[in-house]
Amino acid sequence: MAHYNLALIGFGNVGQAFARLLLRKKDMLSQEFGLTFTVTGIATGRHGAAIDPQGLDLEKALQIAQAGSSLDALSPQPAPRGGVDFIRRCPADVLFENSPVNHHTGQPAIDHLQAALEAGMHAITANKGPVVHGFKRLQEAAKKSGKRFMFESTVMDGAPIFSLFRETLPSAELIGFRGILNSCTNLILTRMETGESFDQSVAYAQSIGIAETDPSADVDGWDAAIKVAALSTVLMSAPLTPQEVDRQGIRNLTPQMLDEARRQGKRWKLVCSAQRNGKQIAGRVAPEMVPPDSPFYSINGTSSYVQFETDVLPGLGIVESDPGPETTAFGLLADFLNAVK
Amino acid sequence: MAHYNLALIGFGNVGQAFARLLLRKKDMLSQEFGLTFTVTGIATGRHGAAIDPQGLDLEKALQIAQAGSSLDALSPQPAPRGGVDFIRRCPADVLFENSPVNHHTGQPAIDHLQAALEAGMHAITANKGPVVHGFKRLQEAAKKSGKRFMFESTVMDGAPIFSLFRETLPSAELIGFRGILNSCTNLILTRMETGESFDQSVAYAQSIGIAETDPSADVDGWDAAIKVAALSTVLMSAPLTPQEVDRQGIRNLTPQMLDEARRQGKRWKLVCSAQRNGKQIAGRVAPEMVPPDSPFYSINGTSSYVQFETDVLPGLGIVESDPGPETTAFGLLADFLNAVK
Numbered sequence: 001m002a003h004y005n006l007a008l009i010g011f012g013n014v015g016q017a018f019a020r021l022l023l024r025k026k027d028m029l030s031q032e033f034g035l036t037f038t039v040t041g042i043a044t045g046r047h048g049a050a051i052d053p054q055g056l057d058l059e060k061a062l063q064i065a066q067a068g069s070s071l072d073a074l075s076p077q078p079a080p081r082g083g084v085d086f087i088r089r090c091p092a093d094v095l096f097e098n099s100p101v102n103h104h105t106g107q108p109a110i111d112h113l114q115a116a117l118e119a120g121m122h123a124i125t126a127n128k129g130p131v132v133h134g135f136k137r138l139q140e141a142a143k144k145s146g147k148r149f150m151f152e153s154t155v156m157d158g159a160p161i162f163s164l165f166r167e168t169l170p171s172a173e174l175i176g177f178r179g180i181l182n183s184c185t186n187l188i189l190t191r192m193e194t195g196e197s198f199d200q201s202v203a204y205a206q207s208i209g210i211a212e213t214d215p216s217a218d219v220d221g222w223d224a225a226i227k228v229a230a231l232s233t234v235l236m237s238a239p240l241t242p243q244e245v246d247r248q249g250i251r252n253l254t255p256q257m258l259d260e261a262r263r264q265g266k267r268w269k270l271v272c273s274a275q276r277n278g279k280q281i282a283g284r285v286a287p288e289m290v291p292p293d294s295p296f297y298s299i300n301g302t303s304s305y306v307q308f309e310t311d312v313l314p315g316l317g318i319v320e321s322d323p324g325p326e327t328t329a330f331g332l333l334a335d336f337l338n339a340v341k
Numbered sequence: 342m343a344h345y346n347l348a349l350i351g352f353g354n355v356g357q358a359f360a361r362l363l364l365r366k367k368d369m370l371s372q373e374f375g376l377t378f379t380v381t382g383i384a385t386g387r388h389g390a391a392i393d394p395q396g397l398d399l400e401k402a403l404q405i406a407q408a409g410s411s412l413d414a415l416s417p418q419p420a421p422r423g424g425v426d427f428i429r430r431c432p433a434d435v436l437f438e439n440s441p442v443n444h445h446t447g448q449p450a451i452d453h454l455q456a457a458l459e460a461g462m463h464a465i466t467a468n469k470g471p472v473v474h475g476f477k478r479l480q481e482a483a484k485k486s487g488k489r490f491m492f493e494s495t496v497m498d499g500a501p502i503f504s505l506f507r508e509t510l511p512s513a514e515l516i517g518f519r520g521i522l523n524s525c526t527n528l529i530l531t532r533m534e535t536g537e538s539f540d541q542s543v544a545y546a547q548s549i550g551i552a553e554t555d556p557s558a559d560v561d562g563w564d565a566a567i568k569v570a571a572l573s574t575v576l577m578s579a580p581l582t583p584q585e586v587d588r589q590g591i592r593n594l595t596p597q598m599l600d601e602a603r604r605q606g607k608r609w610k611l612v613c614s615a616q617r618n619g620k621q622i623a624g625r626v627a628p629e630m631v632p633p634d635s636p637f638y639s640i641n642g643t644s645s646y647v648q649f650e651t652d653v654l655p656g657l658g659i660v661e662s663d664p665g666p667e668t669t670a671f672g673l674l675a676d677f678l679n680a681v682k
Contacts, residue, residue: 160657170674297633327654
């Protein structure tokens with residue numbers, strides 16, 4: 001039986017869903033994977049931090065988080081509130097980094113993940129920033145420490161995308177991809193098709209926690225561009241930046257345009273794509289009108305889709321329906337199990 | 342650099358596509374996987390057999406097959422024509438079994454694969470019969486010999502289905518699936534939607550090599566039922582037989598019914614499914630009318646689709662578009678690379 005100490009940075013929706021998933025799968029992990037675990041530390045931005053080498057009570061941590069109280073109460077000694085100090089002090093084999101995304105720099109998540117790798121931990125994240133802004137640096141740190149940097153949950157939540165190529169498509173070469181990768185804009189377009197205005201749709205997306213208070217990162221296509229950059233950086237060995245992606249959001253789609261599409265039996269979708277052209281990769285985010293014969297047509301609400309063109313499989317598509325924090329949490333668990341197997 | 346001797350049973354469309362893929366990927370396999378190979382034997386039902394411990398000339402074997410001549414000419418000594426004798430005589434590390442499918446017994450492929458495992462080879466097949474009729478026996482033989490029994494190409498050609506669960510979804514529990522898994526009936530329905538009769542559509546499917554001379558295994562839903570049985574046997578630990586699948590083919594779908602669906606903006610699809618209900622698994626193959634909002638609607642021609650419901654991801658779908666012998670060949674290569682990695 002192998003035992004792992006786990007440290008968590010970030011204990012919001014995803015961090016809590018991951019904690020619940022760990023508790024639910026505990027018996028299965030020991031029976032089928034010969035693996036036990038203890039959470040030795042949790043650090044949050046606003047709700048305190050706790051480190052206990054003997055293991056924190058995860059049920060209690062969840063209750064405290066639900067109540068909006070501080071995790072400080074669980075810590076025998078005061079725990080560092082700063083991420084890197086926390087990582088250096090927390091005795092752990094794996095760090096799960098789920099701090100808020102910084103689209104422009106990937107920080108402080110990159111520093112957290114690097115500190116974890118340098119401290120001999122596997123570094124796992126659901127945060128896109130470090131993949132786009134720190135991939136090379138973190139891959140090198142992982143190689144140096146003999147540990148893994150993994151990030152399955154950064155694109156399409158817990159649906160297997162990176163592990164699909166890594167584990168199931170050996171020797172395949174990715175030529176290009178097309179997909180619907182931003183849940184928020186897809187939900188907004190689906191709501192607008194029912195007659196809601198843009199503002200009403202954004203307000204709805206905000207009310208269910210899909211859109212931020214400032215929705216521009218989604219609406220202007222930045223989140224989609226970051227995902228295009230992440231996929232091309234990792235899967236096409238082409239370190240595209242989000243700024244290099246030809247990007248157009250959904251602000252110019254009027255209710256009249258959506259009506260006209262409906263009259264033609266079509267739908268508008270925010271389509272993400274990248275295509276290899278010699279040594280160049282052209283990345284693009286732009287609205288497209290799609291007919292019912294397109295696999296994009298049936299991807300509605302918060303669902304997402306990507307289709308890959310490779311040298312060995314002309315068309316391989318992945319659909320994720322009804323995602324939530326639980327599906328993102330599963331991506332973290334899958335990374336953990338693949339890192340230690 | 343690791344070297345592998347490969348033996349091939351069956352050298353039809355899939356076997357030849359696999360040989361071409363091996364030749365095309367040769368340099369990449371040595372550079373990126375540190376792996377070289379020699380094909381030491383090929384046995385066919387009608388075009389002879391050849392064994393050469395020094396390695397057969399694969400280009401020449403392809404030319405002979407294209408010309409419809411006998412492979413005997415390549416063999417320094419006469420090679421056994423019978424499968425099991427061939428396997429015992431051929432010095433190989435991996436057997437690729439691509440003899441024609443026997444839907445009712447899985448033979449002689451089961452005996453071939455078992456003989457290969459007993460001779461210390463990995464046993465890889467694109468043939469569904471052994472998965473449905475010999476899974477337990479072959480798994481046990483693989484365990485005993487410390488080798489692998491692999492069969493990615495048996496469902497949805499080379500699209501990753503079995504490796505998806507094995508490699509990318511650790512700890513996930515499969516609750517049920519729904520899919521379009523038989524290319525032939527899907528192509529027939531797509532053709533009938535354009536106004537062709539059932540017989541015309543079958544004739545077209547036969548002309549491009551998708552339907553057999555006797556199309557009943559496809560048309561009556563047997564091939565679909567076998568795939569339902571294969572998926573539930575392997576992924577749900579529920580050894581369902583094709584006979585236990587509640588099965589209905591497409592013979593009763595009239596042009597009038599397809600017309601009526603079209604008037605409603607819908608399509609008929611032959612839907613395969615299985616659902617866990619306590620310890621029972623209910624498997625089913627039956628035509629369903631699907632609307633454009635269903636992901637099934639855009640799966641046309643020879644494309645296929647399956648969506649999985651698991652305890653951790655509520656909806657994960659896999660689309661395969663434009664398959665051919667090359668995609669099946671890739672599944673064989675992926676199994677090989679995963680078996681020896």
